[in-house]
Amino acid sequence: MTSSRRPARDRIAGAALALVAAAQCWALEPTEVLSGLARVERSDASFEETRHIAALTAPVVRRGTLKYVRPADLEMVVDTPVREVIRVAGPSLVIERRGQVREIRLTEMPAIAGWVESVRSTLAGDLSALSRYFTVRASGDAARWQLELIPLSAELASFVTRVTIAGTGAQITRIEVAEASGDRSVMNVFPTVRKP
């Protein structure tokens, strides 16, 4: 099975990138982070998301799994508290929840498209796609990096004011979304070893 060799190769690629980056002393460029991610063919992870909502007395905690397959397929399965499957394939977003299926065309909903692309384009390592929605800044070093995404359009900014994505090597570890309403959510991502 060729696929079982991939994570190892990805880890090697990530380590090589970290070495190269460590050798350089100047500030981290977003391309350095993203070019590492761009070599990942697919990734699997579980997540725990904590939503801090002002209207609620307690945060909402969601758990589930994330799957990304190059170039443009993203699947998020929420297991608790309510099962929900979100699939992004190309320009379409499908949400399945309590037996109801809703399809959204991303071209028609710039706000949702921005939110989706913040994750998908980062996983794809596609800086030009990210730059269509956000100004991108990187900090840290190649081993432990952080991307800061600030929305470009007013419409997107009316929902989301900043997305912060942190990672190590070619792996995302944390996605933090600050909303215009003052609410925020933090998603911790844990890579899983995929069954062959």
Place this chain on the structure above:
Amino acid sequence: MTRRYGALFALAAVVVAGGYYALRHVTLDSDYSAFLPGGTTEAQRTLIRELREGLGSRVVLIALDGAAPSSLAQASRGLVQALRKTEDFRYVSNGEAGLGERELTLLTANRYALSDRLDASDPFSRTHLRAALEDRVESLSGSAGIIEKRFLASDPTAETLRVLAHVAPRKAPQRIDGVWFDAQGSRALIVAQTRALGSDLEGQAAAMAALERAFTASRTEASATMEYSSPGAMAVRSRHLVAGDARTLSIASMAGVLAILAWVYRSPMVVALCVLPAVCGLLGGVLIVDAAFGSLHAIALAFGATLLGEAVDYPSYLLTQVSEGAPAQVAAVRIRHTIALAVLTTACGAFALLFSGFPGLAQLGTLTVAGVLIAGAGTLWVLPHVVPAGWRPRPPPRWTWLAQSAVRARHLTWRWAIVVFATAGALALAWRHPWWNDDLAAMNPLPASAKADDARLRAALGAPDVRYVLAVAGTSREDALQRVEALRLPLERAVASQALGGFDLVSDVVPSERTQARRRESLPAAERLRADLELAATGLPFRRGVFEPFIEDVARARIAPPVTPETYNGSALGLKLESLLREEGGRFQVIVPLAEVRDVGALARSVPHDARLVDLRGEITAMMAAYRERGLAYSAIGLALMYVVLAVGLRSFGGAVKVLLPIVLAAVAAAAMLIAFWEPLTVFHYVALLLTVGIGVNYALLMASPVARRDRAALWRTIAVVSGTALTTFGVLAFAHAPVLHAIGLTVCVGVIASLVFAGLVVQPAAESDA
């Protein structure tokens, strides 16, 4: 001699003055619906009015193409801004910001008047509130929560979503960069509505010019192109097309006719004399129609101009009979009876059009009757006195002898048999083809490609032609709206049972006052609502006081003025209301568009009796068929009138039959040939066939006249000249782009040839003593 020319100059001066007056003062109208019948049922009359001046006739569909989507989206925004600044458009939209920020604000603000969930008993009871709050907690845990959170505080019962589910268009075009695009994502789409009515062609033309200017100004890339379509734009284009066709083709046919006349008459003076009666006839006809109808339709004028093709023949009947032994005045005495009958029969044929029910055809009939009478009078009473003394036409060439000797070869009975068999043969060929084209689109003078472009734009915008609608009438707006509200339940059942795909009720946007009052009364007072909310939220993780905006909005809704159509003025919803809710003569009519009707029978059974199910396409087809039948009846009357005129004029019932029958058979054969080889017949073919009968009867009359016995060669020269000019005029017309002109040209050409052959075969000259 001098007096004679003096009279001629006076006449020429009158013609010039009349022509000048006509050019300056006659209003040319080109709204093709003038060629639509008035309609016999209420549904048909509504339909016709809708087609002529309805809001639909003012909607312009615009597509931008030829550049990258992002560039087109930018151009779309620029164009919309530019058009909103002009006076010519009252509404412009490219789908920016979903249903429209304005529409969304209006619907949200009025949600407690609009939501039908409030029709449940005690919609804000503790139980209902508890269920709603549990739903909110759950949806906040979902991925859509980030959006739904926006209305959590002011609308925890989600009435806005409920209202939007009814009001949002089912099939909207996709959006790229926030503006409408077609399904392929290659063309940006815009919808606009002109301030001018669809029938106001000057206003439409001005709006189209403003649109072109705005596009040039807002174009982002040189390669970008704009396409647009609207009934108004189509009418402007069709006027342009018909006018262009009429101009080029009339010059071409005039040149052809003049060439024939010049060759036969060998004198510019005589050619001018030959054309003069027809010109006088046309001019007189135009002025009379303008005086009687207030305007002249472009198609009637174009058609009327072809009258020249027939009227120019009258002088030829006279002039080709001039010979050594018979100067013009003698020839006039011999032929005047024939010419008079020819004029009267054509006038009788056209007379039937006056009662056709199409204002356009009535104009055409008037123009023809007046035109031929004037041209005939000029030929009989003026022309013989002004033909130069000693002038002779070119002697008949040898082939005219051959033609008539070939005809003489067979026995008369055999020749009748040939005529009857030829007609039967043509009918047999046509038998399996569709005979009538009752499609309204066939009436549109635009070529099929322009109509196809329009259909493509419509489909891209998700505005497919609605075929079925429900029409609901009421004595007041309130009465009509209450009746429409009663439709929701049966229509929802029809959707559930698959009989229907969807429907659009104006009462979702403007409920009746009664319903609004009931909903207002069901809203609890602020104190009660606050207390109930607190109890309902027990155990749920909502922060205290989160729902204060909701309590405020409900309190405001309790004293808000009712929603009326005026609430939506200036928004897309206002536009929709205007087109679906109309007041006509004290009655209020509501149209309910139906989508994807799959079972008409079940649908008709399920709706209440006060809602009329209208099949728009069926109504139009029925209307056209009814018109056609009426047209047939009037042509029968026209034929009967012709027969009476002929019987009196020829002083023989049998003689009249012998003249009329071969021509009627020729018209039938021509119609059958058209059906078999070209196209099903429309009302325009029909009128052309009547014209054909008029022309054919002239030929038959000439062949039956005593002069035909006296000089066969002169007879055939006359026939050659008059049929040559007719075929030139109408043959040229057959090349027109406008379907109407093409149909007329083709029909008359086929009809003239059939008439010539049939009449030539069976019509016998009368004895000399009859003259």
